[in-house]
Amino acid sequence: MTEEIKLFSKQKTIYPRRVWGKYRKLKWLAMIVLLAIYYLSPWLRWDRGEGAPNQAILIDIVHTRAYFFGIEIWPQEVYYITGILILAAIGLFFVTSLFGRIWCGYACPQTVWTDLFVWVERIVQGDRNTRMKLDKSPWNFHKIYKKTLTHIIWVIIGLCTGGAWVFYFNDAPTLLDQIIHFDVPLSVGGWILGLTFSTYMMAGFAREQVCTYMCPYARFQSAMFDKDTLIISYDKKRGETRGHHKAGDSWEGRGHCIDCSSCVIVCPMGIDIREGLQMECIACGLCVDACNNVMDKIGLPRGLIRYDTENSTNDSKQYLKSLIRPRTFFYIAIITLVSSLMLYGLLNRQPLELTVQHDRNPVYVTLSNGQIRNGYNLIILNKTHDNQLYSLKLKNLDNASLHIQGGQEISADNLYVLADSVGHFRIFVTADKQPEKRQKIEFEITMQTTNVKDTKDSIFVSNEK
Numbered sequence: 327m328t329e330e331i332k333l334f335s336k337q338k339t340i341y342p343r344r345v346w347g348k349y350r351k352l353k354w355l356a357m358i359v360l361l362a363i364y365y366l367s368p369w370l371r372w373d374r375g376e377g378a379p380n381q382a383i384l385i386d387i388v389h390t391r392a393y394f395f396g397i398e399i400w401p402q403e404v405y406y407i408t409g410i411l412i413l414a415a416i417g418l419f420f421v422t423s424l425f426g427r428i429w430c431g432y433a434c435p436q437t438v439w440t441d442l443f444v445w446v447e448r449i450v451q452g453d454r455n456t457r458m459k460l461d462k463s464p465w466n467f468h469k470i471y472k473k474t475l476t477h478i479i480w481v482i483i484g485l486c487t488g489g490a491w492v493f494y495f496n497d498a499p500t501l502l503d504q505i506i507h508f509d510v511p512l513s514v515g516g517w518i519l520g521l522t523f524s525t526y527m528m529a530g531f532a533r534e535q536v537c538t539y540m541c542p543y544a545r546f547q548s549a550m551f552d553k554d555t556l557i558i559s560y561d562k563k564r565g566e567t568r569g570h571h572k573a574g575d576s577w578e579g580r581g582h583c584i585d586c587s588s589c590v591i592v593c594p595m596g597i598d599i600r601e602g603l604q605m606e607c608i609a610c611g612l613c614v615d616a617c618n619n620v621m622d623k624i625g626l627p628r629g630l631i632r633y634d635t636e637n638s639t640n641d642s643k644q645y646l647k648s649l650i651r652p653r654t655f656f657y658i659a660i661i662t663l664v665s666s667l668m669l670y671g672l673l674n675r676q677p678l679e680l681t682v683q684h685d686r687n688p689v690y691v692t693l694s695n696g697q698i699r700n701g702y703n704l705i706i707l708n709k710t711h712d713n714q715l716y717s718l719k720l721k722n723l724d725n726a727s728l729h730i731q732g733g734q735e736i737s738a739d740n741l742y743v744l745a746d747s748v749g750h751f752r753i754f755v756t757a758d759k760q761p762e763k764r765q766k767i768e769f770e771i772t773m774q775t776t777n778v779k780d781t782k783d784s785i786f787v788s789n790e791k
């Protein structure tokens with residue numbers, strides 16, 4: 327007879343117990359600040375003048391613009407987004423190499439919203455033991471009431487989360503008015519519902535499973551760890567041999583861990599840190615608070631579980647020294663380089679930009695009088711919030727004439743581009759046949775109100791061979 331081996335086990339529900347202490351307070355503070363930033367940011371206003379959006383942080387998909395206070399990013403300046411992504415990634419590596427997974431424990435949206443949902447669960451259903459009892463009890467009015475209320479509050483939080491997200495992509499007051507009158511575009515409604523559902527599922531049900539099974543960061547963060555990285559450590563030397571302890575008993579010949587399991591039952595990931603550092607540990611520090619509270623009660627020094635490095639200095643001066651090492655220098659160098667480049671780009675950002683595209687087919691035309699004509703597409707980006715007139719000059723081509731398609735009213739001294747818009751112009755350059763097959767030429771535009779210029783190189787083709 328063969329015995330059936332079960333390859334999968336049911337996911338155990340985790341009922342983290344309430345804990346109070348330094349790191350719990352820090353987590354509350356981080357949660358309040360981050361949620362406030364998330365929910366309130368779309369309501370900040372920033373005056374950009376008439377006709378421009380006055381929302382401080384806005385990703386305007388319809389008009390392909392991103393606004394962040396005084397900074398405006400056009401699609402042609404997508405390198406700023408690349409820079410921000412590089413800074414975010416390297417910043418995360420830097421923080422991880424110094425302080426381990428504090429991003430996961432304090433600032434990751436999954437942690438913040440899960441914390442909020444667990445808090446709601448605790449307020450409505452009670453702490454760990456009461457919740458466990460309630461889950462085991464048969465369905466009755468009391469249980470249905472508690473569970474329904476919890477889920478209603480979760481859905482409301484999910485709705486606020488999805489609702490706040492769409493405000494980043496639309497004018498918030500206008501959109502709120504549309505939402506109140508059930509008059510939102512289908513796409514916006516879809517985003518709100520999608521994000522409500524994902525928040526409800528991720529923070530209400532998936533919780534620690536997102537960190538363990540879905541988040542790639544948990545898998546590769548160990549590559550950023552070294553012996554000086556801050557991790558949550560259980561002091562085995564001091565704690566073992568563990569065992570229950572009665573008041574008045576001697577501590578001789580035994581460890582300081584009284585095997586009370588407080589560190590395990592407060593853990594939102596459901597792990598026992600005494601078994602060593604595990605991939606699931608998000609470094610939230612709640613087990614540190616729990617153990618410190620126990621140590622206070624039994625009159626032993628705190629820090630049996632603590633933030634420490636593998637070099638286990640437990641010495642703040644030594645730890646501060648270890649912050650400076652090749653890896654951290656490397657990260658600081660990249661962060662400084664990328665942020666300096668971005669800052670330089672922003673400080674020297676021009677209010678106009680010229681792009682020139684030479685015709686590919688035909689590359690040139692021979693006119694009946696023997697002269698050569700080349701065609702170009704000129705694109706002028708007017709990044710100001712006013713309508714502008716531009717003058718166009720051609721350099722490095724003798725006796726050339728410029729013709730701009732579009733009627734009498736358009737000339738090289740009279741290129742008109744609307745505020746915050748892109749102007750497209752069709753240009754023909756006519757000149758005598760040049761000795762060079764491809765004569766290098768230069769287009770220059772000048773914004774008439776400010777005299778700001780931009781130039782672009784191009785070619786004048788006289789001969790294909």
Ligand code: SF4
Nearest residue numbers: 593607608610611613
């Ligand atoms: S082991 Fe401690 S630090 Fe790690 S997740 Fe659990 S409670 Fe947080």
Ligand code: SF4
Nearest residue numbers: 583584586587589617
């Ligand atoms: S809380 Fe401290 S004393 Fe209690 S089991 Fe954990 S490590 Fe041991």
